[in-house]
Amino acid sequence: MSRIRVIAAGLESSVQDLGRFGWAHFGVSASGAADPLALRAGNLLVGNAENAAGVEMTLAGAELEFEAAAVIALTGSDFGSSLPLWTPVEIPAGGRIRCPATRGGARCYLCVRGGIEVPKIMGSASAHLVTGVGGGRLRKSEVLAVGDAAIRRPRKPARGFPSWERAATVRVTAGPQAEWFGEEIYRNAYRVSEESNRMGLRLSGAALTAGGGHMITEGVPLGAVQAPPDGQPIILFVEHQTTGGYPKPANVISADFWRLGQMRPRDEIRFERVKIDEALGLLQRQEEWLYSL
Numbered sequence: 172m173s174r175i176r177v178i179a180a181g182l183e184s185s186v187q188d189l190g191r192f193g194w195a196h197f198g199v200s201a202s203g204a205a206d207p208l209a210l211r212a213g214n215l216l217v218g219n220a221e222n223a224a225g226v227e228m229t230l231a232g233a234e235l236e237f238e239a240a241a242v243i244a245l246t247g248s249d250f251g252s253s254l255p256l257w258t259p260v261e262i263p264a265g266g267r268i269r270c271p272a273t274r275g276g277a278r279c280y281l282c283v284r285g286g287i288e289v290p291k292i293m294g295s296a297s298a299h300l301v302t303g304v305g306g307g308r309l310r311k312s313e314v315l316a317v318g319d320a321a322i323r324r325p326r327k328p329a330r331g332f333p334s335w336e337r338a339a340t341v342r343v344t345a346g347p348q349a350e351w352f353g354e355e356i357y358r359n360a361y362r363v364s365e366e367s368n369r370m371g372l373r374l375s376g377a378a379l380t381a382g383g384g385h386m387i388t389e390g391v392p393l394g395a396v397q398a399p400p401d402g403q404p405i406i407l408f409v410e411h412q413t414t415g416g417y418p419k420p421a422n423v424i425s426a427d428f429w430r431l432g433q434m435r436p437r438d439e440i441r442f443e444r445v446k447i448d449e450a451l452g453l454l455q456r457q458e459e460w461l462y463s464l
Contacts, residue, residue, distance in 0.1 A: 177233060182228075184228045186306060201393070244257065338360075342423070394407065426453040
């Protein structure tokens, strides 16, 4: 079994797959890759099952050394590596890759043929950073084992891959308390706060005022847009709490979850309301691109 040594860990690097599902009734959210589209694409490019674990790097990336020759792919944001993005690349034994810092979005993914082999907790290799379930951030000198998740040959470089803009439009469907609110959320732009993390993206901008009064705590999904008492929206992210008592005017559609994973502090976001049928069509086109790799 070959190994990868962490020379420098970066700001917030961790091992992630697509998350652990089916545990919300115990208060455990799925976690997983913040940009699941980039992780899935990277795995397909190197010939892995799409749920294989990879390394997620946030804002400032890691430096890694490969004990044996490997095939890797970097996807997501450009972190200043000398290697091309969205392309399978052969790394020689003893080779190093360095991803200094983002030049675009928030996260870059390293997928290695065979996947990262770590113990699975509740069926997932993902590190839930808020709670420590499944591990934590990578540390200097840590050694990662390469597994055997390869199931096909590596693919050709991806075409038509998604790109991120600092002023982005995120599409949403109406939330369960949408009728409590006016149109402020769609008329105004918001900024991503420095207080954001994998639990939630805190936004600043025009306050959302709910006219429906108080509500009973209920289950909340990934991508729910909450309106707390101060009216500053919070988008629930991959390590979100599983219940909440704030009203929700909107919910980010599945096809735009990857956009949430690429948001940096001070990025601008606008919300665009779409119907369920349109949201499903956007997701279908995204899946068709993914499986064209």
